[in-house]
Structures are given as C-alpha cells and as structure tokens.
Amino acid sequence: MEDGLLSLKWNNHKITFFEILRVLREKANYTDATIAVEGKFYPVHKLVMSTCSEYFSEIFERTPCKSPVIVLKDVRSQDMDALLDYMYLGEVNVNQNDLASLLKTAECLRIKGLAVPDEDPTKFRKGQSDDRRESPPPKRRRHEDSSSQPLSQRPVSPTISASSKTTPPSRTPPLQHQTSSLPVSQSQDSVHDSIVDPPPMVKVEMEEADDPDDGYSRRDNSYDGGSVNEGDGDFGTELSKSEHDPDNYGSGSFPGPSIQPGGDLPWDEGDSSSFPPEGFSGDLPAGQQPQGVFSQLVGPSAGVANTWTGGIGMLAGLRWDRTCCWCGRTFMRPAELTRHMRSHTGEKPFACHLCPWRGSQTWHLKNHLARVHFVAVKSGEAPSQ
DNA sequence: CAGCAGGGGGCGT
C-alpha cells in the first residue's frame, strides 16, 4: 500500500442512492426499458432489473434494443407492482393472500432474495451456469438442430407439456411460502431446489424501426432485421445452444428482441395517436404513452394457458400477431403463427387412433394414416384428439 | 444412397 491512502466514505450513500433511485423511478427518469403487464406499463431501469434478477439481466443482455418493452404474460400487475417495489426499495408489503402469487411470479422472474437465494455481493462470482431450466425452450428450426431430440421428449415448457397431454395447465402457484412473514424478504432456499416453473411468457417488443416488409415471409429465418449478434446471422446458433444444454433453458433462449433491433420506446417522441392502450392504466408519465397496438396474445390453443403468440410486436406495424415470440419467424397469417407455435409448445392435438402417434397438424395425421396405416381419411372427418 | 416417416410452412379455398 502506498502512503497517504485515504478512504473517502459517503456515509449516507445507500440511503441517498435508494432515495434517488426511488425518485428516478417515480419520475421515470433515465428509464431504459418498459415492463408491460396486463396492459400496464412500467418504465424501469435495466440496471435495477438486471441487478435484482438474472432473468432480466439475460433478457437485456440478449436484447440489442436500447429500450425494449418486455411484456409479461400471466403476471398480475399487482404482483409486478410489488416486485418492482421490492426491487427498487428492497422490501414490499403485500397481503398474505397475494403472497403466493407474488412468490410465484418472483420465482418465474428469478428475483433475487425472493425466488433466488440472495448472494453476498461481496462474494460475487460470475458463475452463471446455474440452473435455468425453468425457461421455455424455443425449438430451433430443424436444420439448426443437430441433436434432434424428438420434440416429445424435449423438456418443453412445463405448462405446455403438461397441458398437451393429460392435465390442464394449472395457474395455481406452488404455495410453498404462504406462511412467510411480511414484509417479504429472504424467504427461501427450498424453492430453488424444487422444480421451478418457467418464467411467464415474456415478449420483448420493439418499435417498428424499419420497413415493415423487411424479412417478410421468407423461408429461412424470415427476419432479416438482424440476429442476436447483429449481423453474424447466428441467431439460430444462440437458440441451439440454449436447447442443447438442458441447463440452459433459460432466457438464454430469449427470442425476439434481435429481430428488429434498435429503436427506443415508440412513445418516446410524441404522437401517441395510434395507440389504443387497451387496459392501459396510465402508469407511464405524461408523454410516454406507448403507441401501436399491443398484442392480445392469441394462443394456438385455448387449452394451453401459457401459450402465446405474437412475439415481436410491431407496435406500429401490427405484426405482433404474425411473428413468433420464440424464434422471431414471421408469417403471412396469424393462423400460420398459431400453427407454428405448436412446434415450440410440442402440442400435438391430432392423435392417431391406430397407434400412439400424435401430430401437430391435421394433415400430418392424414399423412400418417395414409402412409403408415394405409387409411384414407375423408375430408372433414374429425381427427381424434 | 434410397426410401420412408415426421414435421414445418406456403397457400388456395
């Protein structure tokens, strides 16, 4: 050590820091991301979100967009309110009745201290190879898939896989912590070891930054707005890694944001005229009303609660209903996206009555029957399900 | 390498 080394300590640093953070949040100053939940929009700071959640951290890492809009499906806005309070303030008061739901959401979002064991920041290690099994894995396009594990054996999103077979998806959170005391803090370790549900369906919406016809309905990776790595065309590879590694089923497979990179929040610059903020609660400060149409999240099957479509919602370009949120592929018609989503969810509604085979398309069943069982199916005949 | 089956997507209706 050198001589004369002085330690300058800001006594009230933490308090001041949090206070400023609180104000910044309140005024939405310097926010660089937006969380959308149930039509409510929460301007947030990536820094804070990343700090409190590895899940968000990964999302932002993989989102080249400067100001992504992250739409969380199946998250209650009141939970998000509470979680944001928790993340910004370090604590939050919730009703006991809301606790289970809150914890469930926290688990899904891997909120530190709530769902993920908090770690001593002074002992911070870069070990990011922890389990990320809870995220819905996107399915790669086949030519990118070298392992070619049958889809039915893939660890698809638990919600989805559970729903496509026997049991309907349950929205009931695992109530491990119903008796936790309030305010919520440091409540667990056990959950981390148990099966963690996948994060809620997350969608990063980007503003329409370029020609809406870009990459439209191309055969291969129809988007040409760029890849995760912006130009190296490695988007598929990114996804591949996620799927190859069972421990990497995380937001690592996060779709979308790369598709239409660039751009700030669409409402950054006035003109909110085109936005019908259905259910929009006006959480954003004045002048930050989003424009464009928000997705109603059409699922490919009503029976798959967590299934959703409409990934790269073109806030202005209305492409949300035709772009896969998981792989970024854009289709000519919403129905094609719905059908495509089955390739991600593993949903195979069309069962062969002669063997255990199931297919994702009626035509496949027909094909199967014809080619395997030499059975011709008359047009209009209802496929067994 | 050829054939088969499964599966994804385009497109007509």
Added chain:
DNA sequence: CGCCCCCTGCTGT
C-alpha cells in the same frame, strides 16, 4: 381447414 411441397432424420440395403 385442407392440401401440398419440401426439408430432415432414420433406417435398410
């Protein structure tokens, strides 16, 4: 919704 095309992986020769 239905049909079709095409790609891919597997398997037998």
